[in-house]
Amino acid sequence: MIIHSAVFDKSATRPANYPPAELPEVAFAGRSNVGKSSLINVLVNRRGLVRTSSTPGRTQLLNFFIINDAFSLVDLPGYGFAKVPLAVKKEWGPMVRTFLESRTSLRAVVLLFDIRRVPREEDLQLLDWLEEFEIPTIPVITKADKIGRGHREKQIKPILEATGLPRDAFTLFSATTREGKDEIWERIEEGLRFGQGEGMLE
Template sequence: MLVKTATFITSASGAGGYPPGGLPEIAFAGRSNVGKSSLINVLVNRRALVRTSSTPGRTQLLNFFAVNDEFMLVDLPGFGFAKVPLAVKKAWGPMVRTYLEQRANLRALVLLFDIRRVPRQEELQLLDWLEELEIPTIPVITKVDKVGRSHRHRQIAPILEATGLPVDAFSFFSAVTKEGRDEVWERIATVLEESPAAVPAQEDSGGVQ
């Protein structure tokens, strides 16, 4: 994927704040500190298009970025970090569920898993939602540079068991070495090519605020 332009468009907490227009969207989700912002920055070859923070869980809105004025990347709020206020934790489910259910522009969701962590309730709940709503999923295992190649199988075994997905369903990514960047783009490009290029802007009107 040749990225010519990557531009922040807007942030939103609900359907009323989603950007108008019919550009197809690829969303990104995962636990706080899973490397979601770093993945997006590497994909678009920008150092700080998406802000990274030393305090995981700080991003609490849906953030929309236009790529080549052809499609959007949508950074969904992270989840599962202990220091986030309880009210914010409770808002995550409805915020994300509303987006998944109502956003006709959505073409696929890139779901991130840390190679060093066993998936927990939020990841598995999100997988269930994606299956229920028939939204294509691109699973990515991040931070693979933290584990030697000879130990990868042992590290990913609990992820495979918890998710019920085969190993070839996953892409392996490192923001440090850029491993997996091209593969993730290929999977995104395939989804965009197989899906309608745009949807009428009015399809998202009247959503829950």
């Protein structure tokens, strides 16, 4: 994927504030501090398009970005950070579920897992929603550089067991080395073409 332009569109919390559903979209979801912002920035070759924060849980909005004037990437709010107020935690589920259920332009969701963490209840709940709404899922295991190559499969095994997904469904990614970037783009492009015709991205 050659990136010609990547611009922030708008933030929203509910359907009335979403941008018009005119462009196909791929959303990014995962636990706070799993590396969503870093992944998006690497994919679009923009260091600061999506603001990263040392404070997990800070992003509590759905953030829409237009890429190449052809499609959108949507950064969904992170979840699972202990210090986020209870009221904010309660808002996450309805906000994300409503988006997944109602957004007609959504083509796929990139679901991120930290290679050092076993998936928890929220991760599996989100995976269940994606299955319920029949949304194509692109599972990505982030922070691959944090684990030596010889120990990766041992770290990945609990993720496979918890999610029930096959090993070849996952792409390993590192924002530091950019490992996995091309493969993720291939899967995103396939998702964007879903029901859109082959010429959409050309």
